[in-house]
Amino acid sequence: MRKTRAAMTFGAVLVAVTLAGCARGSDPVVVETPEPPPAEPAPVPGDAPDLAALEISFELVAEGFDQPLLVVGAGDGSGRLFVAEKGGLLRVVRDRDVDPEPFLDLTDAVRTESERGLLGIAFPEGFADHARFYVSYTDANGSSVISRFLAGDDRADGTSETVLLRTPQPYANHNGGHIAFGPDGYLYVGLGDGGSGGDPMGNGQNLLTLLGTMLRLDVGESPDSVVESDGSGYGIPTDNPFADGEQGLPEIWSYGLRNPWRFSFDRETGDLWIADVGQNAVEEVNFQPASSPGGENWGWNLFEGTSPFPPDRTVTENQDDFAWPIVEYRHPTGRAVTGGYVYRGTEFPQMRGVYFYGDYVSGRVWGLVRPAGGPAENRELAETNMQVVSFGEDDDSELYVVDFADALYRVEAR
8 A cells, every 4th residue: 555645635625623733542432322222233143253353455446536535336237436536527447447538527517615526426226227327416506416317338428417406505514415325225315514613503403404414315216116217306205204294304314413424334234324524522433223214313413422512511402312323433533434334245254244434534444343142343453544535335345445645445354
């Protein structure tokens, strides 16, 4: 791995801090929360991975990207990797070579200052048959946009955009923007609290705004869909927690989030992992089991992780009303958590069942696992020079990490 680090042009994008004096802090801890505790990951079936013995390395796959933010596979068996660059290009990697022409060019549509840009890409299960895919970006007005595009054999049709959702953003940071299809075929969207600092508009606890939430949308890709996939707009799954609109906006799946920069579904269990970037002190990883009916309140801006926010606030809320992180760590161990994936590939059986996540600022990577019959275990696996901005999976569930400096690596056991 290269030992140099490019200028941290994205540092202000995720957290309003500098790296000066960024000393090592305490390791992430598995959270012991007030009763009743949040649901924990299901025990790993069969032989649990030996987290204490696991050693990992990072194999360079491709480099030379311009501020890459995300990598995904299309699930079409092509073996292609799609890398989103902040400035609006979606690039294709084939057999470690980057196509000279972008798959999609949104540079004229995307606004890029601060945390804005091309922020999310999602391919539905049927992409190989119907060539529809979805993107998330910030437009010229700074609004969060979710759109559908059509693709040809090797390139997307840039004129085929159908805008499904447009959400105004009051500030340039905490946009979130990650999107992914759940095992139910619905599109999940992570939106930050709208920005600034400390959630001045109170969006995190406001069920009448889409900001500070996870959304669950019917875009026509689910077997239970009630909308046409080639139509405009989206539908509301009938089992969304606020589907009737009486207590909150029907799109909301869960709320109380500051900046859910990256989230993922476990391909084997369907569980949802949400990493929420903290404010001044705490980074957290949240876990929602596949059996959840939704509606979790993750606590922001009343809590930062399990700590009251602001720190001197007297807690008067019933803590049973909140869902608590499964793991959290304090600054300066790291300053911007980057959520990852539970490894479900086959090439590195030592990694199977481990949830990998990292930190953008410190470059550290951790693993989390819950063995059958025991509590969750967490361990630092690497301390790197990377700006760990994202993890990703290919069609075979192999795991990758994106270095915002310019490169894509595969995570391997050694």
